[in-house]
Amino acid sequence: METTTIVKIHDLARAGTGVSRDTTPGFEGRVLFVPYTAPGDLVRVQIVKESKRYAEAILVEVLEPSPLRQTPRCPAFGRCGGCQWQHLPYDYQWQTKSQGVLQALKRVGVKAPDQIDLIPAVRIWEYRNRVQARGLQNEMGFYQAGSNQLVPVSRCDLARPEINRVWDDVRTEGQKFSEPYKVELELSPEGKVSRAWNSGHSAHGFRQVHDEQNDQLRTWVASQVPASSVLYDLFGGGGNLSLPLTGKMGEIHCVDLSVPLQKSPEIPEHFHFHRSSVVAWLLKGAGKRSGVAAAILDPPRVGLGTDFPVIAKAMEGLNVRSLVCVGCDADAWCRDVSRWVKRGWKFEKMMLIDLFPQTAHVESVGLLTR
Ligand SMILES: C[S@@+](CC[C@H](N)C(=O)[O-])C[C@H]1O[C@@H](n2cnc3c(N)ncnc32)[C@H](O)[C@@H]1O
Missing domain, CATH: 2.40.50.140 (Nucleic acid-binding proteins)
Structure with a gap:
């Protein structure tokens, strides 16, 4: 033993x-x-x-048991790798996340700004518009944390009810594979659940998983970015964060490896999509205009990493005066904020928002000015 x-x-x-x-x-x-x-x-x-x-x-x-404990809603909790905190009350989850980011900032030597907006979630269950399930033969579920061990489930308490309603049908469809498979189920804004079999992550392009919290995120970002001659939405996806700003910008450049293939007719002419790596696009010197500019930076989990020096130099060369930095990994985000501060940018405000209740993830957003 x-x-x-x-x-x-x-x-x-x-x-x-x-x-x-x-x-x-x-x-x-x-x-x-x-x-x-x-x-x-x-x-x-x-x-x-x-x-x-x-x-x-x-x-x-x-x-x-700790007096803090509550009964997890999902019978697979503790085995499935999706959730870490179903056994804890939501207020305690949120306090741990928000305090944790503040501690991480301290560790990298950055003084938090006076204004810190906190946006916990209201919908803390059945919020995910997209899940990636795994399956084999007649079982479907999720992997255990850090392993390829399948934990079969008959529903997911984080997924939107529309996704759970098709769960059994999808599991039956999955039996067409003889090998282990992955299926991404996504609820469209029109209420339809699509299936992407064995495709990469975010098969239909990146989309935040919590619609209501995403609306709050967009509203906060839109309220912080001042009217400018140009807005650069870098790692902008489908323009989630910059589309609400079309009315107050001279022009907008949304740069991402996976921008939409076709620009929908309701998007105005002064909004431009560029399918490119951010660094390659900036190094081309594209999008330079006279006047004051603003930028939104929303990189993947790893943050700006080794791209930081190129991006920082480009932002300064493009006369960007306001920068909204978004990050879903607190350590990477804090590291990036500290690098901006070391370059002389002022950390004006920050906002923490819960896009992932029942998990330890938190989205951090900062406004930096120059
Ligand atoms: C966290 S998502 C943000 C998307 C968007 N801002 C939103 O709110 O929907 C990160 C995005 O970075 C893109 N991406 C990753 N590496 C990239 C790179 N080197 N250059 C350009 N885009 C990249 C991904 O395609 C993804 O859309």
Whole structure:
């Protein structure tokens, strides 16, 4: 039998796991991360990965539950890799996320601005307009965290009801594959659920998964960007964040690797899509105009990474004075904000919004000016 150890959970990490101190002889006091636990739990755990400074463990048994605990809604919670926090009340989830971003900012040496807007979610269940399910033969579900182990489910409590209504039909259709398959189910704004079999992530182009929270995000961004001669919406997808701004911009350039193939007729003439990598487009010197410019930067999880120097130089060369930086990974976003601040940009305001209730993810947005 594998060795187990009994520990008390004393904190919840922003990344989602409970935090404890190891009691294993010789390793007393080492930080221990235990998924699906709550501060106040007394638990039996088994260490599965370790280094000198910290170790990761799996939960074997809750011996004394924390008073914070609530009953998870989904029977697959704790096995399915989708949710980390169904066992915790929503207010506690939100407090952990928002405080966690502020701590991460502190760690990179950035002083938070005086104005911090917080937008927790109202719809905390059945919000996802898109899910990626996995299946094999007559079973469909999701993978366990960090593994290819299928956890079959008959519905997903985070998915919109329209998606759950077709779940059984899709599982039946999936039996046409002899190998493990992936299917992305997406609810269109018109209420139709599409299926994309074995395609890449976001088969129909990127779209935020929580429609109501996305509306709040768009409204906040639109209220922060001043009227300008040019707006650059970089990593702009289908123009989600810049389309609400068409009325107050001289022109808009939306740059993304996957812009829509066809511009719909209601999009005005001064709104331009460019299917390109952001860096390649900026290096071409495209879109330069006289007058004051603004930009929205909404890169993938990794943030601006090694593209930062090119993008920063281009923003300054294009006379961008207001920059809205959006990020879905707190560490990457904080790192980018600190790089802008080091270059002399002023961190004016920030906003944290919950696009992913029941999970540890949070969207961070900052307004920087020059
Ligand atoms: C977080 S999404 C943001 C999309 C959009 N702002 C929205 O709100 O729907 C990130 C986007 O970056 C795009 N992308 C990733 N790497 C890119 C690159 N090197 N150059 C241009 N676009 C990129 C993806 O296609 C995706 O649409």
